[in-house]
Amino acid sequence: MPNVSGGYVWDERFLQYDFGRSHPFTQRSRRSAVRLLEAVLASEGRPSIEHTAEVPVATDEYLESFHQPEYLEFVRRAGRRDGPGYLDRGDTPSFPGCFEASARIAAGASWAFETTHRLNRPTFHPAGGLHHAHPARASGFCVFNDLALAMVAASRSGQKIAYIDIDAHHGDGVMYGLYDSGSVLDIDFHQDGRTLFPGTGFPSEIGEGEGSGLKVNVPIPPGGGDETLLPLFRRLVPPLVRSFRPDLLVLQHGADGHAGDPLARLAYTSKSYDEIDRVVLDLGKELCQSRVVFAGGGGYRPESVVRVFARAGLAALGVELPLGEHPLPGGWRREFEAEWGRPAPSTWIDPEPAGALSRPPPSDYSDELVRELERSLGQPFPRDRDD
Numbered sequence: 577m578p579n580v581s582g583g584y585v586w587d588e589r590f591l592q593y594d595f596g597r598s599h600p601f602t603q604r605s606r607r608s609a610v611r612l613l614e615a616v617l618a619s620e621g622r623p624s625i626e627h628t629a630e631v632p633v634a635t636d637e638y639l640e641s642f643h644q645p646e647y648l649e650f651v652r653r654a655g656r657r658d659g660p661g662y663l664d665r666g667d668t669p670s671f672p673g674c675f676e677a678s679a680r681i682a683a684g685a686s687w688a689f690e691t692t693h694r695l696n697r698p699t700f701h702p703a704g705g706l707h708h709a710h711p712a713r714a715s716g717f718c719v720f721n722d723l724a725l726a727m728v729a730a731s732r733s734g735q736k737i738a739y740i741d742i743d744a745h746h747g748d749g750v751m752y753g754l755y756d757s758g759s760v761l762d763i764d765f766h767q768d769g770r771t772l773f774p775g776t777g778f779p780s781e782i783g784e785g786e787g788s789g790l791k792v793n794v795p796i797p798p799g800g801g802d803e804t805l806l807p808l809f810r811r812l813v814p815p816l817v818r819s820f821r822p823d824l825l826v827l828q829h830g831a832d833g834h835a836g837d838p839l840a841r842l843a844y845t846s847k848s849y850d851e852i853d854r855v856v857l858d859l860g861k862e863l864c865q866s867r868v869v870f871a872g873g874g875g876y877r878p879e880s881v882v883r884v885f886a887r888a889g890l891a892a893l894g895v896e897l898p899l900g901e902h903p904l905p906g907g908w909r910r911e912f913e914a915e916w917g918r919p920a921p922s923t924w925i926d927p928e929p930a931g932a933l934s935r936p937p938p939s940d941y942s943d944e945l946v947r948e949l950e951r952s953l954g955q956p957f958p959r960d961r962d963d
């Protein structure tokens with residue numbers, strides 16, 4: 577498979593996953609990110625990239641590997657019903673065709689997993705990362721858990737997966753859904769559950785049974801930015817992933833930890849996302865033949881989502897861009913302005929929006945948290961071999 581540097585999946589029908597214009601979650605911002613990615617790829621002259629725009633609806637048999645049949649039936653009926661309703665207690669509306677739209681996004685993750693396996697190159701699924709969906713219920717704008725489903729399939733074929741989640745919200749559907757899985761190492765960085773939905777993800781939650789010690793929760797205090805996230809990421813992720821020796825790496829790349837996101841109170845910038853992308857891709861190259869899947873996730877400020885996701889996708893596809901004054905393509909900017917009715921960002925640099933000041937936690941926060949995690953797990957963390 578010479579010269580292929582990776583793959584991405586975007587089917588225009590992902591836009592049918594649509595909770596309505598007044599809802600904060602929208603695949604329209606994911607489409608704007610894909611358009612930006614494609615504009616850059618075109619200007620770089622990179623034809624050797626796998627892409628699919630034709631994703632089927634996942635089968636019931638596939639969906640039942642994680643979700644309960646009664647829940648599938650509930651979603652299917654809700655999608656046929658006239659009039660409004662909710663799939664959960666009030667965050668996740670039903671809509672016509674919600675079963676098919678959700679099942680298509682689930683199949684997108686399946687494509688990303690199979691393609692990274694076939695190419696030995698990273699793949700990107702910006703519409704996915706719906707990490708709150710539980711086996712028997714929708715939650716937090718997530719209907720079917722595309723990544724949990726794909727990880728169940730991968731683990732059934734004998735693979736070990738390291739799943740890393742940097743969304744502002746705890747990936748509860750993935751973590752509790754696979755809490756006893758010895759095939760999935762799950763490391764989740766999120767705004768402290770005492771201050772944000774879904775209110776879970778504490779250091780004491782370490783997995784059970786064969787999964788005991790493989791679920792690692794890293795809460796970040798509100799206001800935490802790059803200077804809080806990056807030292808913890810550097811300290812925890814490489815040694816844990818190396819000692820687990822995965823066959824595949826998955827990064828849930830939620831962009832709602834970005835400064836200025838309207839639903840969370842973290843203050844990450846592109847500096848964090850760029851470094852995390854690089855570390856994960858390097859670990860994939862070192863440990864598992866570059867079998868790495870980057871997925872989307874949350875993100876509610878279009879200006880952040882488009883840049884964070886486009887840069888993640890480009891990194892996965894082997895296109896490295898300087899953060900500096902590299903201007904964004906003019907044609908893409910006009911498209912953004914037509915879609916969103918607001919000025920498009922002009923460069924990759926995304927300074928903290930006004931009013932989103934990062935508040936660093938106390939200087940000993942990181943050490944305290946690592947000690948707490950070590951106490952919970954009953955053993956010291958493996959040290960990075962670079963230490």
Ligand SMILES: [Zn+2]
Nearest residue numbers: 743744745874
């Ligand atoms: Zn989120």
